[in-house]
Amino acid sequence: MSHRLRMRGRRLGPWGEYVNHAYARVLSLPPLIAILSPHPFRHLIPLILSPSPMSVILVTGGSGLVGQAIKHIISTSPPNSRFGKKDNETWIFINSSEGDLRNPEDTKRLFEKYKPTHVIHLAAMVGGLFRNMKYKLTFFRENTLINDNVLWSAYQNNTKKVISCLSTCVFPDKVEYPLDETKIHLGLPHESNFGYAHSKRMVDIQNHAYKEEFGCNFTSAIPTNVFGEYDNYDLEDAHVIPALIHKCYLAKKNNTPFIVGGSGTPLRQFIYSRDLAKLFIWQLREYEDVEPVILSVGEDEEVSIKQVADAIVEAMDFKGSYEFDTSRADGQFRKPASNKKLLSLINKPGEEEFRFTLFKEALQVSVQWFLENYDTARTGVRK
Numbered sequence: 104m105s106h107r108l109r110m111r112g113r114r115l116g117p118w119g120e121y122v123n124h125a126y127a128r129v130l131s132l133p134p135l136i137a138i139l140s141p142h143p144f145r146h147l148i149p150l151i152l153s154p155s156p157m158s159v160i161l162v163t164g165g166s167g168l169v170g171q172a173i174k175h176i177i178s179t180s181p182p183n184s185r186f187g188k189k190d191n192e193t194w195i196f197i198n199s200s201e202g203d204l205r206n207p208e209d210t211k212r213l214f215e216k217y218k219p220t221h222v223i224h225l226a227a228m229v230g231g232l233f234r235n236m237k238y239k240l241t242f243f244r245e246n247t248l249i250n251d252n253v254l255w256s257a258y259q260n261n262t263k264k265v266i267s268c269l270s271t272c273v274f275p276d277k278v279e280y281p282l283d284e285t286k287i288h289l290g291l292p293h294e295s296n297f298g299y300a301h302s303k304r305m306v307d308i309q310n311h312a313y314k315e316e317f318g319c320n321f322t323s324a325i326p327t328n329v330f331g332e333y334d335n336y337d338l339e340d341a342h343v344i345p346a347l348i349h350k351c352y353l354a355k356k357n358n359t360p361f362i363v364g365g366s367g368t369p370l371r372q373f374i375y376s377r378d379l380a381k382l383f384i385w386q387l388r389e390y391e392d393v394e395p396v397i398l399s400v401g402e403d404e405e406v407s408i409k410q411v412a413d414a415i416v417e418a419m420d421f422k423g424s425y426e427f428d429t430s431r432a433d434g435q436f437r438k439p440a441s442n443k444k445l446l447s448l449i450n451k452p453g454e455e456e457f458r459f460t461l462f463k464e465a466l467q468v469s470v471q472w473f474l475e476n477y478d479t480a481r482t483g484v485r486k
């Protein structure tokens with residue numbers, strides 16, 4: 104719509120041109136007017152003058168490790184900044200108490216209730232190596248049900264965009280390294296977690312099928328192993344970092360040996376949950392492609408399980424004896440993922456730069472959070 108003044112259809116001559124130009128300038132200057140406008144209505148001016156449609160962003164799995172990290176970043180970053188909440192956004196974080204996503208009726212009801220325009224789909228049955236090895240069918244069935252219900256409800260609700268969350272364990276175990284986004288379906292995943300891995304791979308298949316048949320904008324992220332505040336510290340079900348933080352804490356408290364499972368030689372890449380949170384927000388706002396993207400630190404940041412245990416011993420200031428229980432499984436030896444695609448997209452001139460938090464720094468704050476929140480954390484210990 105051209106902003107031109109007319110007096111009953113007659114053009115206003117040279118002065119008219121000047122008035123038109125000034126009028127257009129005023130319309131394109133919401134911030135200036137916002138600053139001059141009386142508080143508290145100031146923030147409404149931009150919405151009124153150039154209203155971008157309201158976005159309702161639903162985060163499933165909002166109470167978990169990654170969900171809590173997104174909540175933290177969105178609520179603590181400057182409003183309207185690259186990783187902060189935008190004025191036209193409403194963020195909703197749900198967990199299983201609001202509805203069981205394995206149940207199609209519950210899922211449909213949640214989508215009808217919140218009518219999300221965008222979804223970050225994190226909800227899943229999740230666990231470390233030992234839990235995966237024990238419940239392969241349950242991991243496959245529960246995650247397949249959850250993912251199918253969420254994508255189908257998103258389609259029925261005309262949701263504009265869904266980002267689902269896979270994991271680097273979806274990649275084939277025997278393939279040329281490094282792993283990249285083109286290699287997901289090039290062979291079987293590692294046997295220790297094939298139930299979970301296949302259920303997650305199916306999401307990539309579903310995304311492409313929804314796009315081809317209905318034109319849906321459903322995509323996915325492939326994070327590497329994640330750690331941080333609000334993790335699951337259950338001694339048997341947890342991933343390695345929260346499990347070893349909990350075990351080291353108990354060893355120090357009870358003056359018993361700190362036992363690390365396996366040989367300590369496997370290699371892993373670890374991303375801090377609050378860094379991952381920023382990358383999900385970036386993918387939501389700035390990534391438009393059905394193809395998945397790996398969200399991870401670089402391949403050169405692989406660390407051995409022994410190095411992880413050493414770093415936890417240091418962060419916990421543990422002085423007792425520390426040994427390896429080689430009767431426990433090592434699982435996949437390594438799954439080195441390339442983050443080249445991410446790095447080629449994330450940092451653009453003029454945009455707030457994204458940087459990864461140093462591993463030891465992130466581990467220190469994660470240990471501190473665990474010590475300060477032991478009584479309320481998910482430790483699996485009856486309190």
Ligand code: NAP
Pocket residue numbers: 163164165166167168169170197198199200202203204205224225226227228229249268269270271326327328329330333334335342
């Ligand atoms: P998490 O801490 O275990 O949290 C899982 C979340 O999913 C919780 O909010 C849980 O709600 C919800 N949920 C589970 N089953 C549900 C159901 N049937 N209906 C509704 N909600 C349900 O998991 P996370 O570590 O944050 O993982 C988030 C995503 O990242 C998952 O898709 C996972 O596969 C993926 N991922 C994780 C890692 C990792 O190292 N942690 C690595 C790669 C990918 P309640 O609190 O109510 O149970």
Ligand code: GFB
Pocket residue numbers: 230231232233235270271272295296299300327328329338340341342343344346347350362363364365366369371408431432433434435
């Ligand atoms: O984090 P984690 O359970 O998952 O284990 P994966 C990583 C490594 O830590 C293995 C060793 O080599 C374990 O032997 N480890 C040592 C321990 N002590 C412990 C301990 O007390 N607990 C645990 N859990 N590990 C998972 C997949 O594989 O990665 C999941 O099974 C998911 O599906 C997750 O993808 C991200 O990296 O081996």
